[in-house]
Amino acid sequence: MNIKTDALVIGAGPVGLFSVFELGIMGLKAHVVDNLDKIGGQCIELYPDKPIYDIPALPKCTGESLINNLLEQIKPFKTEFHLGERVQSINKNNNNWVVETNLGKKFETPNIIIAGGVGSFEPRKIPLEGVEKFDNTNLFYAVRNKEIFKNQSICIFGGGDSALDWAVDLSNICKKIYLVHRRDDFRAAQHTVSQMNEISKTGKIEVLTSFQPKELIGEKLIEKVRITNSNSNEDKLLKVDSVLAFFGLKMELGPIAEWGLNLDKKNIKVNAENFETNEKGIFAIGDICLYPGKLKLILSGFHEAALCAKSCFNRARPDEKYVFRFTTSSSEIQKRLGVKNDNK
Amino acid sequence: MPKVTYIEASGKKHEIQVDVGLSIMEGAVQNSVPGIDADCGGSCACATCHVYVDEQWTEKVPEITDAEKDMLDFAFEPKKNSRLSCQLILEDSHDGIVVNLPSKQG
Numbered sequence: 001m002n003i004k005t006d007a008l009v010i011g012a013g014p015v016g017l018f019s020v021f022e023l024g025i026m027g028l029k030a031h032v033v034d035n036l037d038k039i040g041g042q043c044i045e046l047y048p049d050k051p052i053y054d055i056p057a058l059p060k061c062t063g064e065s066l067i068n069n070l071l072e073q074i075k076p077f078k079t080e081f082h083l084g085e086r087v088q089s090i091n092k093n094n095n096n097w098v099v100e101t102n103l104g105k106k107f108e109t110p111n112i113i114i115a116g117g118v119g120s121f122e123p124r125k126i127p128l129e130g131v132e133k134f135d136n137t138n139l140f141y142a143v144r145n146k147e148i149f150k151n152q153s154i155c156i157f158g159g160g161d162s163a164l165d166w167a168v169d170l171s172n173i174c175k176k177i178y179l180v181h182r183r184d185d186f187r188a189a190q191h192t193v194s195q196m197n198e199i200s201k202t203g204k205i206e207v208l209t210s211f212q213p214k215e216l217i218g219e220k221l222i223e224k225v226r227i228t229n230s231n232s233n234e235d236k237l238l239k240v241d242s243v244l245a246f247f248g249l250k251m252e253l254g255p256i257a258e259w260g261l262n263l264d265k266k267n268i269k270v271n272a273e274n275f276e277t278n279e280k281g282i283f284a285i286g287d288i289c290l291y292p293g294k295l296k297l298i299l300s301g302f303h304e305a306a307l308c309a310k311s312c313f314n315r316a317r318p319d320e321k322y323v324f325r326f327t328t329s330s331s332e333i334q335k336r337l338g339v340k341n342d343n344k
Numbered sequence: 345m346p347k348v349t350y351i352e353a354s355g356k357k358h359e360i361q362v363d364v365g366l367s368i369m370e371g372a373v374q375n376s377v378p379g380i381d382a383d384c385g386g387s388c389a390c391a392t393c394h395v396y397v398d399e400q401w402t403e404k405v406p407e408i409t410d411a412e413k414d415m416l417d418f419a420f421e422p423k424k425n426s427r428l429s430c431q432l433i434l435e436d437s438h439d440g441i442v443v444n445l446p447s448k449q450g
Contacts, residue, residue: 046389118383124450127420159417182422187414212422230424248418250450251383251390296385 005031006316007111008099010087010256013041015286015301016115017070022309024077025325025333028316031107035120035254037084040067042117045249056299066298076338086120088255090282095315097281111312114277114284115301119266120254124247126157131216138221138242143170148242151175155225155238157213158246164188166244167205168195177205178238180227184209211236216243264290274311275304281315283308346439350377350395353447364436368429368443369393379445386430391418392449393429398442405432405441420450 007023009016012034020030038044043063051060061069085101090112092098099107123141125131131139143149143166150173156163159181165188167179179196186193199205208227214235215226225238253266262269262278267290270276275283275291285308286301294300313322327333334340348371350358362371372380372393381392388411397405402425412431416422429443 042384042389046384047387050387050389124418127450160414182417183413185410185413187417247450248391250392250418 002098002106002108003031005029005107005109007031007113007312008033008087008097008107008109009113009115010034011041011115011117011286011288012036012039012081012083013115013117013286014043014066014070014298015117015305016041016113017067017074018302019113019115019285019305019309020074020077020079021070022306023312024074024079025327025336026309026313026322027332027336028309028313029077030113031080031082031109033082033085033087033101033107035084035086035122039071039081039083040064043067045121052298054297054299076336086254090259095281110281110315112282113305113308113312114256114268114282114288115286115305116253116256116284116288117251118287119251119256121249122252122254123245124250126213126216126243126245126247128213128216134216134218134222134243139216140242140244141246143244146170146173149174152241153239154178154242154244155180155240156244156246157181158248159183159185160187160246160248161189161192162246163244164192164196166246168192168199171199171204174204176203178208178225178240179205180208180211180213180225182210182212182230208236213245273307275308276311283311346434346436346441348434348438349440349442350379351442351444352379353445362434364434366434368395368432368434368441370430371434372429377445379449380429381449382430388412388415388428388431390450391415391420391428394419394422394446394449395427395429395432395443396423396425396446397427397432398444399425401438401441401443404437418450420446420448 006028007030009030009032012032023030048064085103088102089100090097096108096110097112149170153176155178156167157180167177200207210230211227214228216222217224222243228235268284270284270289270291272291275285277284285304287296345361348360348362358377360375369382383392384390412428416426
């Protein structure tokens, strides 16, 4: 069953959220898809605590407070979010687009708004040539089913919360864990570091710092891992059953790059009138779009959201006339927002 | 205006005059030096403006913060002289500085 909606917003960052607002006050319903498992995009994933100084009329806010305020602003529209899901392919169905996600969910809509920032966040792969062949055989970038590691010897790369949390957790079921990190300091919470150090006294976890991966050895499966000490250049060979790597996230355009849109590096080319791409009904707004004079500012994305919403209206309601309205005076908008007109 | 030499992994050199107060990342991006992506726009929140600072200059650039060390974990092939170029703000004393670019960004 296709989910029918007036617009599909790809990306739950500030610009995607504000486009939900602009659509909502015109009476258009949107669904939002984001590859991350939480709302907020870069503002939450990369800099939740960093002050932002150039949001109009907000002398100072943080990534987190900006997102919280935007969520408050779109609350009346009861928007459905599809998190932890990535858009995969698109197909045309008359005037509509059918968008399918990696989980097989299908949306049918006249409007796709790509508010994807610098792309979707993907796990960063081990920086070695040819390691892709082990992907999901016995090389993993996330733990989906920890039972498969039972009684195994595993090597975990990384020094952050994910790496250490899993090292501690899996030490209950693994035979042996090698925790390999490129320096002596860990980014993880202090109590997890202490916990890990405590377990390492039993030999269950072997902490190898100042080491980096050099080679994953094996035919179909990884059998051994060669790591190298960044101070002494000495190599060490570890016999393992599985490898887990936690090198954080990176941003990729992903499957959108294959949609036949005009691209310039990681950006999607649009016109500066309604931010439509070369495909009718596919818009790109925020950091991901490119037009002459483009500035990668959140405020520019807000402007782009408002203008593209107007075009979305024309496509979603071809038989109705678009009427420009102010939130201060339009009783219709105020009804949609669920507020009473106290403008007496 | 300090002169910055960016050397690509292939050996190709770019000598650029960059304003004092700008970062080495900004100097590269504004002058279309390839090999510095700067996905996050300079907030020390990704690792895609990674450079290797020439050994002669490692002591002369601003000291590395913990946040930058954390981020460098995500860089492609980090070394002892690895830095995020968005954190290297240029002063007059940096005239002649040399940075090497990695073969790719995280």
